[in-house]
Amino acid sequence: MLVPTVAAVYEFVIKGRKRLGYRVQMDTTVTDVVQSEHAGPLRELREGGDPLAKPTLVLLRIENNGASFIDTHDYAVLDDSRVGLRVRFPGRRVAGMVVTELSDDYLSDSFANGGGFAADGDSIELPRTPMNRSAHYKVLAALERADGSSGNQGTFDPPLVTGGIKGGRIVETQSRTGTPKRAIALIGFLVVLVVAQLLVFLRSSTATSxxxxxxxxxxxxxxxxxxxxxEAAASYRRLCPGAEFTIDMRGSGEGFQALQTTAGASMLAFSDGEKPDGMPALLPRPIAFFLFTMVTNADSGVQDLTLEQIRRTYRGEVTNWREIGGKDVPVRLVSRNPGSGTRAALQRRVLGGVREPGSNSDDCRTLDPGAELGVIRCARNSTEDVLRTVADTPGALGYAELGAATSRDDLALVRIGGHRATVSEADHGTYPFWETEYGYTHGEPDAHSLAASFLRYLTNQVGADIIRANGDRPCADLANPAICRPA
Known part of the structure; x- marks a missing residue:
């Protein structure tokens, strides 16, 4: 039984975790380009150029069909290369191309301003695109038969995809009407294995892991x-039915106060960054590398700010977005209340240690009675409240955890100094707005307690996968894991 077990685990767990798939959904001649259903994109590609003599159309789909997120640094290319994959068409040259479908809006950033997306003779260069599980994009290419090529019109060598994924693989995927026999055999074996484990479990005197x-x-x-x-608590309960969780998360500051007051082993407090001074009994455990991002209302017209522009804005020196290249809209600042770990991370990492001024507005649109004239500032209790207020308020600027911000399509994520909020940018010191997420206990918890077990669960495989799925990273994933440790 050992050999098939190892084979099944290798196939579905190791090989399948990072897998980039490609699929040629169409590769055909076009006798009448104008009448083609793809005439619109083709006219754009041919605008101002000579008509194609023997055109062919290729529709290529690139997809993440593995079990893990694929980041820009997962592509097996040199660090300074913007190209992740190359698709070569033997006997043909690329006349033009266009991206026709994106499964998620965030994918568009990889194709903006070139970004590694280009034609090179008989090849298409595709950018190092970060892709969530099941994400995909499609590229439609118009090709011309190369001069002097052999073969009948309508007969082409298949496209060749070159590249690599670190710790994974690139595979050709195909639409199938039936299940492969190999998959059926492996699934059947796994079913037998699960049933056998269940029988062993039921007969065992030890009922839990x-x-x-x-x-x-x-x-x-x-x-x-x-x-x-x-998400992690729900997953833990399914594994360990005897565990119960009460989750009441209102901010890092309130969490510290509750843990300090309770002084018991039945409480955990999570914080975006380290605890304040004066709480020596609270012990930290690094959990994750947490990314944050500045967000704006689309009416601001701002997508990239330097650190100095952000600091001037929070000092009240920028009152209208047109002063720094945006639209003619008043600046409104939406912040977290004092005690928030996210607010502390902004002050520490972005504002250079300077405290945010207090709020002067409840509705984030008008000054409260008696407030001094200046930039309108308001504060909210939670990440979701900040994002909702920024989306509803013209000219608003706020900040939030990256995963929560990217889940919305009514906000603009702001680059800082030209750098996006990615693990690789933050890990190498070019993106400043990040923080370590810590789990705090009051004193050292008993090794067999639920608090200690849940902390281990978050840093082991299942919990680490949940952290990755939400757009962040376990500290162990970093090139320099030591930056997660308390100072």
Whole structure:
């Protein structure tokens, strides 16, 4: 049984975790380009050029059909290369191309301003595109038969895709009407294996995993980390039915106060960054490398700000977005309330240690009675409240955890100094707005307690996958994991 077990695990767990697939959905001649259903894109490609003599159309689909997120640094290319994959068409040359479909809006950034997307003779260069699980994009290419090429019109060598994925592979995918026999055999074996394990489990005198813990755990702290905690707690309960969680996350500051007051082993507090001074009994454990981003209302017309422009804006020196290249819209600042870990991260990482001024507006649109004239500032209790207010308020600028911000399509994510919020940019020191997410306990918890077990769960494989799926990274994934440690 050992050999098929290893084969199944290798196939579905190791090989399948990072897998980039490609599929040629169409490769055909075009006798009448104007009448083609893809005439619109083709006219754009041919505008101002000579008509194609023997044109062919190729529709190529690139997809993440593995089990893990693929980041820009996962492509097996040199660090300074913007090209992730190359698709070569033997016997033909590329006359033009266009991206026809994106499964997610964030994919468009990879194709903006060139970005590694280009034609080179008989090849198409595709950018190093970060892709969530099941994400895909399509490229429609118009090709001309190369001069002197052999073969009948309508007969072409298949496209050749070259490239690599670190710790994974690139595979050709095909639409099938039936299930492959190999997959059926492996699935059948896994079913038998699961049934056998269930029988062993039922006959065993030990009903739970060695790292399962029972009892009740109160979880407090960061609202930015709340979605990960809820998902991880639900997953833990399915594994360990004797565990109960009460999740009440209202901000890092409130979490610290609750943990300090409770002084018990039945509570965890999560914080975006380290604890404040004066709480020596609270012990930290690094959990994740957390990315944050500035967000604006689309009416601002701003997509990239330097650190100095952000600091001037929060000092009140920029009152209208047109002063720094945006639209003629008043600046409105939407912040988190004092005590928020996200707010502390902004002050520490972006504002150079300067505290945000207090709010002067409740509705984020008009000054409160008696408030001094100046930039309108308001504060909100949670990450979701900030994002909702920025989306509803013309000219608003706010900040939030990256995963929560990218889940919305009614906001603009702001680059800082030309750099996007990515792990690779932050890991190499070019993107400043990040923080370590810590789990805090009051003193050292018992190794068999639910608090200790849940912290281990978050940093082991399942919890680490949940963190990655939400757009962040376990500290162990970093090129320099030491930056996650407390100072």
């Amino acid at each position: 060695l790292d399962c813990a029972t009892g009740r755990l109160d979880v407090v702290g960061s609202t930015a980390f709340a979605p990960i905690v809820r």
